[in-house]
Amino acid sequence: EPEVTQTPSHQVTQMGQEVILRCVPISNHLYFYWYRQILGQKVEFLVSFYNNEISEKSEIFDDQFSVERPDGSNFTLKIRSTKLEDSAMYFCACSGGQGVDEQFFGPGTRLTVL
Amino acid sequence: KQEVTQIPAALSVPEGENLVLNCSFTDSAIYNLQWFRQDPGKGLTSLLLIQSSQREQTSGRLNASLDKSSGRSTLYIAASQPGDSATYLCAVRPRGGSYIPTFGRGTSLIVHP
Numbered sequence: 001e002p003e004v005t006q007t008p009s010h011q012v013t014q015m016g017q018e019v020i021l022r023c024v025p026i027s028n029h030l031y032f033y034w035y036r037q038i039l040g041q042k043v044e045f046l047v048s049f050y051n052n053e054i055s056e057k058s059e060i061f062d063d064q065f066s067v068e069r070p071d072g073s074n075f076t077l078k079i080r081s082t083k084l085e086d087s088a089m090y091f092c093a094c095s096g097g098q099g100v101d102e103q104f105f106g107p108g109t110r111l112t113v114l
Numbered sequence: 115k116q117e118v119t120q121i122p123a124a125l126s127v128p129e130g131e132n133l134v135l136n137c138s139f140t141d142s143a144i145y146n147l148q149w150f151r152q153d154p155g156k157g158l159t160s161l162l163l164i165q166s167s168q169r170e171q172t173s174g175r176l177n178a179s180l181d182k183s184s185g186r187s188t189l190y191i192a193a194s195q196p197g198d199s200a201t202y203l204c205a206v207r208p209r210g211g212s213y214i215p216t217f218g219r220g221t222s223l224i225v226h227p
Contacts, residue, residue: 004157043158043203043217056214091157101146101165101207103215105158 002026004106006092012112013082021077021109023092030096032075033103034067036060036088043091049075050096082113116141118206120218127225133191135221137204142182145207149178149189152201152220161189161202166209194225 005024013019025032034046048055049067066078075094079086092106117140127133137147146165150158162171162178164187170179175192191198201220207213 006157042219043205045214048213056212058214093158102160102163103148103205104160105150107157110155 004092004094004104006090006106006109008109009107010110010112012114015084015113016081019079019082019111021079021090021092021111023075023077023106024073025075025092025094026104027073028096029094029104031055031094032067032069033093033095034077035091035093035105037091037108038088046077046090079111082111084113087111087113116206116208116216118204118216118218120202120204120221122221123219124222125224127194127223129194129196129225129227131194131225133194133223135189135191135202135223137187137189137206137218139185139187139206139216141208142185143209144182145209145213147178147180147187147207148205148215149176149187150203150205152203154201158203194223196225196227198225199223 007022032049035043037043045058047057047061064080068076089108089110091108093103095103119138121136144166148163149161151161152158164171164180177190180187201222203220205215205217207215
């Protein structure tokens with residue numbers, strides 16, 4: 001069964017450094033999302049992406065964040081200058097396949113900012 | 115602003131019991147509601163999606179119902195097994211304008227043999 005993959009599974013970085021989190025969505029899906037989950041907290045929406053542009057973004061998704069679909073398969077989240085409070089699990093998700101609205105999540109990248 | 119509450123926060127039951135997990139939301143103008151399972155340190159696995167026009171969805175031992183007027187959804191798990199142990203999350207997407215989902219905190223379920 002097709003699945004969403006994410007790399008790396010765990011990223012440790014120093015405060016102020018740039019990180020890029022990578023995702024390969026399910027191939028025939030059209031809508032892509034990033035979420036984050038701080039340890040012990042709710043899953044929070046960051047951004048949705050469709051037709052090569054951002055559809056919606058939350059208040060969390062400020063100028064430090066950007067997303068890109070550089071080719072036909074990858075979907076990336078960049079954090080320009082990481083802060084301690086960016087430490088969280090970051091999940092990529094997609095939808096728009098056969099079950100149009102159902103969202104399918106990747107296994108996540110655990111980001112630790114020191 | 116939509117608020118999603120899941121009760122109970124934690125549940126521990128013996129194997130074989132039938133379970134009901136609750137999800138309530140404050141704004142009934144929803145587009146759909148999706149139930150997920152999350153294992154510790156892992157991603158979310160989609161269980162069931164209910165569109166706003168639907169009353170329930172079933173998949174195997176799982177049945178989810180939706181009552182928009184009362185702002186509630188329930189996830190029924192029949193004949194629970196130890197492998198069902200996980201956190202169960204519901205997410206509500208609004209209707210009109212924004213489709214940003216709001217997640218509940220989840221119900222942490224332990225099914226012991």
